[in-house]
Amino acid sequence: MPANIPASSARCVRQDLERNLAAVVAVPAAAIEPVLCALVAGGHVLLEGIPGIGKTLLARTLAQSIRGEFRRIQFTNDVMPSDVTGSAVWRADLGRFAFVRGPLFANVVLADEINRTSPRTLSCLLEAMESGRVSLEGRTLELGRPFLVLATRNPVEFHGTFPVPEAALDRFLVRVELDYPAAEFELALYGGRDCEARLAEIQPVVDCDQLLALRAAVDEVQVRPAVAEYVYRVVRATRHHADVQLGASPRAALAWLRAAKGRAAFDGRDYVLPDDLKVLAEPALAHRVFRRDGESASTLIADLLRTTEVPL
Amino acid sequence: MRDGLLPFLLLLTLLDLAFVQATGIVAGQGLLPLWLLTLGAPWLRRLQRWLWCRLTWNLGVLLVFALLVRHATTTGLLHMLEDGLVLAVLCQVHLVNNIGARQRPDLVFFNSLLIAFVTSFFAPDLGWSLLFVAHAFVLVAALQVNVLVRRGAALEAGVVRQVVRHAIAHAVAIGAITALLFVLLPRDFARPGWLGDALGREHGAEAGIADRIRIDDERPTRLGESVVMRLSPASGREADVPHHWRSILFAEFDGAEWSPTAFRTDSRFALDVDWVATGDGSWRRDLGPPVAVVHVQLPDAGDARLPHPLTASALRPPRGQGLSLSTEPSGALLVERLDREQARGLEYAVEIAAGSGRVSLTRAAQDRLTHLPAQNIPRVLHDLATQVRRELPPGASPTTIALASRDWLQQHRRYQLPGEPGFARNLGEFLIGSGAGHCEYFATALALLLRLQGVPCRLVGGYLAHEWDPASASMLVRSRHAHAWVEAIGDDGRWLVLDATPPADVMAPRGEATNWLSASWRQLETMWSDVVGFDGNRRAAWLQRVLDLPGDLAGTAAAHPFPVAATLALGVLLVYRRRRRQHEPAIADLERAVRAAGLSLRNGETPRELLLRAEAAGIATAPLAGLRQAARRHERLRYGPAATRPDRGTPRT
Amino acid sequence: MRIRPTELGLKGLMLLAALEIAFLATSYSNLFFLLIVFCGVLGGVGLLTGMRNVTAVRVLAVDVPAGPAGQPRAVRLSLDARRRTFDLVFALDDGTRDLLLPAIATAAGRQTLPALLPDLARGVRDVRALRITSRFPFGLFELGVRRPLAIEVVTYPPPSLATAATSRRSQTHGRHHDGTQPATVAGLRPFRTGDAVRDVHWKATARRGVPIVKEREAEAGDARTVVVDRRASADELERDLAAATAAVLSAAAAGPGVRLVSQGYTAHLPAGQPPPAAVLRWLAAATGLPADAAAPELSRRPDQEPARA
Known part of the structure; x- marks a missing residue:
């Protein structure tokens, strides 16, 4: 961990971020944790849940907390790649083409209902997510740093949607399922002030540079053999499970470890604990394991965590 | 057969080929095609898809098979086993090239084992033993892989590695148990067998003393290392x-x-000074006063002959051990009624006189000793005789002729053992000089040369003692020291020893061990000769050694207490460290603390989760604190960064 | 433990015997003796190692879900292996025939192994033991141990035959009156807004004092009634059961709820829920009845209240 981010400050950052998010959106802490881990580990998040439970608000709060730029892309089937990345426009006044940046050029991007857009646009988005830059007409433009995509998928309506292929799902470090908020959160929501008002009161916790420094700390986090063995045990168990059609790949395991490293860094540790892995197993693995019956693998992974021995 | 097994079968077949190659029964590059076919099997197997390839292949195999059968029937029983071996190895090559995915390779295993068995009769030397050790490892591994591929699943490389590791352990265990049983199992080392010796050692010509000498016997000679005689001069x-x-x-x-x-025991044909039994159980003959006494130990007096030098004047069995000897008129001494005990070890003393006794040959005896066979005498012999005589004065005495002939052979003919390249195919080649020969050729050539010139002579089979062992102040005679030479009647009517074999060759030490490699090879050869020549005495010695082991160890410990104690301490330390590595103290401490808190780690529970559960369960403060400390230590040591820094990694408990 | 020489082992024994005869026939030779001892020790070590291999495994649980006949099904074996083991074949021993689980265990420690149970005929098998056999290490002997076990293997009829049979043999009750109303009255219930006046059961209304209407089959949770008349011939019974299974499983998937009726048996399966094990077990175990047995009691209402889809 670099010296400018002491262990205690990483923990403070995390607590402040959690406080900010809790103040604005009624999302349980268990759902927020993977998002924060993805933020610090440099991954992207797939949010799943019914509309209207505060996904956009979550993204905006996050952007504001890290003093970052927020953009939202509403995907529909007529959104073209250039609508996402931007395009060159003829500027008569300048007498040349000028590049107009698309909504992707931000720090936090909410990609809404990605299953509504055409595979072409989707792949463009995914490529940008993967590489952190956009290639357009021979020019390569860096996207924002940090760059976090929070994508949502509409699970209710299936009319006019495209299936999101497994490979695309693999690009998201974690997948978070958002459900209706718990009663006390929801009640607090009704009784409290307007969301926008609360959002306006949010103080930035950390700036983008500090976040990048934290991100560098993630790379320093170590994984000891006993912990790596735990990863392997769980991943192997998914592969040999009777109900599983396609088990977790080595890349899935790496993604899982990456997210766990993010959690460790946020906790001010430079080593991964099995606890980090257990907390992030379902968000990191469930969308990478495919059951025979097509159901979500969440419960299956929870089962496996219960039965897989943690190496001491 | 699955692909996972093929490499092992290939290795087995290669080892089988090596076994057969090592016996030398197939001359030169005769096995080269089979080597190539085996090495190419992974590619050749693919050709079997096409009918014409299969047809060609099978026709070829049939043809070779027919040739081998024809060879076996025309050359007689002698070559039956040899042809059988070639056939067996051909069968292996055929199988490894043709065995199908659904066929079981049982035959390959059994055939391979049989080849190892049969070749042990042909060439049981150190090379064979090393090949067999390799063979045992490969066979065990192949059997294990065979069991797994039978299930039809493709074998992962990791599984194969595991299996091979297991196989090595198994093979070592099998070897150790076999060695132990070999030493410990009581058995009759002199058992004749139902079929007697008819099938026994006919093919394994080991250097030694035979009842007859066939000079066109070109089979390779094994040079046995076992000590057949120990001569200790007084x-x-x-x-x-x-x-x-x-x-x-x-x-x-x-x-x-x-x-x-x-000759019958008829005094008319007496060729030597007679041996006379004396009252004290010893035998004497009148050759003059002794100049030396040599004690002879025969570990194995199996053939009942007592080796003695030409100048032996007395032969004394040890006190209390009566030997009833019979003498052949020719001079050989035989023990009559050799009992079991004596056959396993015989000792006697030989008094040696200054020279051999004068004998007066009868006419009949003289005729016998100068007799030449009517046929089969190479024409070149006469030319040689003429050539030798040309260098001598016309009226040369028999001694002069004998010495000149011996010297000529020593200088002009090469020495080699049968089986080595350049060895003469028959006596004629040796006489002409186009082929080298061994002692029997030299002796025969000399004897024939002498007889052709009218010098009475005979061929002697015995041992050439030349390996002096300073440690025991005795001459060691090994079975490879078996030798043949000529005795001829000299001018004064006494027998002369004439050894035509170049002494530099035959008495050459077997080459000093120049480096540790050849030294250890020599050591291994000696050990292996102990295995091949294992007998009751050696077994008893080994058992005694095993029984003495505790005493010896105690003696060593008493003599060198400090080095022994240091070694023991080192061993204990190593074991302890290994244990420690297997079971890290951090884990053991954590488990102890968990037990002390009256809890147990559930499946899938991390230490931190356990700690939370313990806190929630409200257990007593002391065990909880212990548990917390143990968990913290465990986490730091097992999950924490490899190089622990004190300021980091303190868990948030 | 059961020890049986395999074919390779028998051949090996014969070879060893032949070699032994050859050994005795010829005069003693150290090498020959050594080789024969080697072969014997190979067999002995194989036997001992095989025993260690096959006894190294403790069976924690065998999870055999109910499955359709004629199809292999995935089962799970939970094991605790003391050491790495090779070539273990697990067989469920049900007294009549061995149900084989061809699985090769190769790890040490606690583990769950996926295995495939071969296709079985319809029925309920009482498995009393798990047999573990292995030919490891050298394939000369097959060693087997029995581990007591008490599980039931339920094999219900294959649902794939269903659609054809449904229409022919199993009556789907709820015939429609003039295209709109199902004729059969399933029961009575209090009046709800929107009920047709002609459905009012006047007598009951008068008796209870509140409006009571007749409930029709179609309303009973959209449930279909599948009747399996077990007086049918063996072939027909199998077809009926297959049809009933299809209906039960389709109810579990997405279809309407199903009421399963047969002689002495009635079950109700709400839609969208996995079929209870008891129903599958009944389908697996159902046997034919003599021709003069009673017909299924159709009029009886299911005991439990039907769930609405």
């Missing part, structure tokens, strides 16, 4: 031991084979 001086120790005498030569002197 004076302790090497010079007091004569080199040539006679065991058997041959006077008759039919052109191909020397046979022992066929």
